[in-house]
Amino acid sequence: MINPPAQIGASLAEIDTPALIVDLNAFERNISKMAQYVASTGVQLRAHAKTHKSSDVAKKQMAAGAVGQCVQKVGEAEALVNAGVLDVLVTNQIVGTDKLRRLATLAHKAKIGLCFDDPAQVHAASDAAVREGVNIEGYVEIDTGMLRCGVKPGAMAADLARQIAAADGLTFKGIQAYHGSAQHLPTAFERQTEIARAIGFVKDTLGALRRIGLEAQAITGAGTGTFRLEAESGVYTELQAGSYAFMDVDYAMIQDENGRDYSEFEHSLFILSTIMSVAGENWVVADAGLKSYSGEKGPPRVYNGPGLSVVSMSDEHGKIAVSHGAKRPKLGEKVLLIPGHCDPTINLHNWYVGVRNGRVEEIWDIDARGASR
């Protein structure tokens, strides 16, 4: 049992560390900016819960107009549906009889979508849906050029759609066409090139579907790095962005169309950390390491800390180099770190601490933390 690191009303200095902090003003501006953008287009937002892992955040996104949530795992879907989020798309293949049974039971109370890239998955999901007496919306996942999951676009995808449409307990709903590896391509030009290719693959697949008399009601995909491209494609109907609510160093390192830092959204997510050692000559050590932020995209950045940089990450230490002339943090001082990669960082924590103007205003439960099954 891990208690929240702060109580409502506490100051930033009173929050126990390490803690996952949300700057509520920045977070709300991000949610609102995306909602306004989506409202100005013909597409809808189905925000990705793999990023936030929290039904509290899901409900805020839906209150701002998101039509539902995406998840990667059945466990995430369970957390959301149990909390009253009743429109969930599993943007992934689910393999295993028990997992499919769990998913099918959720379809008694929520609209559930599921992606396929193999006929065996279709048969297994159909069996589970029939056994529960429910309907699951089936999506064909196509490989958009990401080279991960998904069938080849065009005739192969249409053939799988036909099998979904013919399966008891399943309805053919549309195409999952997410291009994950395009999201972090450094230049806008590279992202445009990859998404243009993905849009071509979607169109090929729509053509092949028409030829066999099937229609895709939903074309779903897009992330925080490319969402405008899919939204303005004329073919996508739903956006699956997740990181836009929080941002991270990984997204801070890509460029916009003018070659400037990508600044569609603001950093709203931080690790609050305490300086625990100042014995080093030109460095200090913070009490947050690899168990408070994920390191595979590189170290976190010190927020508002000119001349301070995290130069090594241990399990529970972050070593911060202090440049010549920079203000040296004192023992016990608190620093805010911007995580390298928001999704796996959030999954390390049990609570978001929502802070506005230096005071804790809300605590959100990360109820899908660790729900990888």
Next chain:
Amino acid sequence: MINPPAQIGASLAEIDTPALIVDLNAFERNISKMAQYVASTGVQLRAHAKTHKSSDVAKKQMAAGAVGQCVQKVGEAEALVNAGVLDVLVTNQIVGTDKLRRLATLAHKAKIGLCFDDPAQVHAASDAAVREGVNIEGYVEIDTGMLRCGVKPGAMAADLARQIAAADGLTFKGIQAYHGSAQHLPTAFERQTEIARAIGFVKDTLGALRRIGLEAQAITGAGTGTFRLEAESGVYTELQAGSYAFMDVDYAMIQDENGRDYSEFEHSLFILSTIMSVAGENWVVADAGLKSYSGEKGPPRVYNGPGLSVVSMSDEHGKIAVSHGAKRPKLGEKVLLIPGHCDPTINLHNWYVGVRNGRVEEIWDIDARGASR
């Protein structure tokens, strides 16, 4: 609430995935090999719980002769002491009044040690111990050449020891002299060079302590990559190894004295994963990603999978390239992955599934998971 991924008696194929698996035979050989080695020397084992995060594992280590446990955080100490592990050294600085109060309350029922590298930490811990009416054993942490926490060896360290010895509620116990960055140096020669330097720093500090009339009862440090060097140094009294119980790819990549792969201990820790997509031409996709293993030391290795290599890691996907001629895993097939880095990987899971000869024999609670405060 996350349930265990299997029940006692299940076969490997029946375990839900992703799951953290311990090969009990290999684990027990590792525990036993270290215990026998330690018994053959004059030193003692105080295994590091930051690796295993579990009072179940701690008790197995102590049943094999470990004198106590190391932790990095008060939350880890709480989990262990509450489960009956009554000799815990915090191998770290603890900063914050409330954290020190929590630590001091544990000293009512357990022997508690704590490291210092600043006089202000000594005063704060003394205040907490006096307020609780307990005694805490104080260690001076010296910088062994790791350049993270720790005061300079010699006179500066002795002066801090003097302040610990003089502080109410604290007893000066010894020297924390862990050289973390030496553990993964690729060659045995480099590790020997760094640890020889660290041993020199310890001796300098012992000399400086003697000159002011203080004696260090405990000299504690060492990890899985260097433990024989500290054990045979004539100065260290305790070893803090943790990874030895499990091992990982990071340790598999260092060399022994003969330039061969480091093989003191066996891989006993795995992520069990299911193949969820086989749509790719020369790759398949497993259902375990960055939320089931940490990626900062590189991707996991496929165990017993010649020609299979994890080439990219997403939140919930591991893409496995299949070399020409290699056996291609089928949809639904289970694969075992050896994590890149055991400590942050274990911290992602709630349960160890202990397997012997293909059957689940034990389930261990990871009761200090997420206890980073």
